[in-house]
Amino acid sequence: MVTAAATASKTRRPATGAAAPADAVLAWYDRHRRALPWRARPGERPDPYRVWLSEIMLQQTTVTAVRPYFERFLTRFATVEELAAAPAEAVMQAWAGLGYYSRARNLHACARAVAARPGGRFPEDEAELLALPGIGPYTAAAIAAIAFNRVAAPVDGNVERVITRFYAIEEALPAAKPAIRARTAALVPPPRPGDFAQAMMDLGATICTPKRPACALCPLTGPCAARRSGLQETFPRKAPKREGALRHGAAFVCVRADGAVLLRTRPPRGLLGGMAEVPGSDWTSSPNPAAWAAAPLAARWRRLPGIVRHVFTHFPLELAVARAEVAQGTPVPAGCRWAPAASLGGEALPNLMRKVLAHAGVEVRPVDG
């Protein structure tokens, strides 16, 4: 190592130059890369559809959570063309439970945009990728690098952690993002941008972890600035975040004689946009007795004991639940529909609503894919 660095310094590359960390990371990656369903094996050409689909699903979502959804999507929508041709409801249903539902809507729009392109192929250029729905700075760089081996530097949470530690960047997130991006871009090895991007993510996910990083196993442990001072766990610095206030509401589970349940579809934008829900009140900052007036129809409502708690990213929610049984001929309230018991599993029900139904004793059987 020392010899190589010394030699390099005489060929106009300083010993502490840009290539050294990338070489170390790539050598580590060649031995320790994770095998993932969407990742090409060494020597294989990556499939842009798989890369894109996985990158969208992995936004703010763990590998463990994504894996089954990714497999299911590939089965149901084997190509971009198939995904583009599918009805929106099918896409939302396949996404239900994964969270951040605007991703599903943008995924569908992006598939249609790509399918409409010449040859139905993804653009290879980072700037063109960035223009597609649901593809932001990170994902554009990730697809360009991983699917097409373009020189690009995707910066996700893993990379932010590795880089802020390696350079001991004191500036707090999110203000430090431009500096982190510049530092990362300067490290990208032109021959292997895709491997470098994935290597940095693997490093952050398995070695340079948020808590108790395994510095002894890290290929960058020597030159890592944070490690030298023993402060690795204190990076990245983060601006304090404020927590959302508790909200309250009421939900109404209305079961028809044949077991059908009264549902409606939420507005396409905003929280749980486009997803199915049981009728309910607004969610307010204090418990509101008037919430019970939001019942979708007149019936013998029984308030169920207990409460459904749910935590969104920016606020916690407590939902009181009422249940009623109604006759077979009960008319459908405006904006609602009867969902047959057997097809509840085929509804785009977010987990909050699955909790509510479970609380009310309604079973949601998974419908075969």
Add this chain to the structure above:
DNA sequence: CAATCGTGGGC
């Protein structure tokens, strides 16, 4: 820039 937008898992 700051808010909004889900869910599950780990410690």
Add this chain to the structure above:
DNA sequence: TGCCCAAGATT
């Protein structure tokens, strides 16, 4: 248990 976090994008 409560808090932090996870391959961010959009407005």
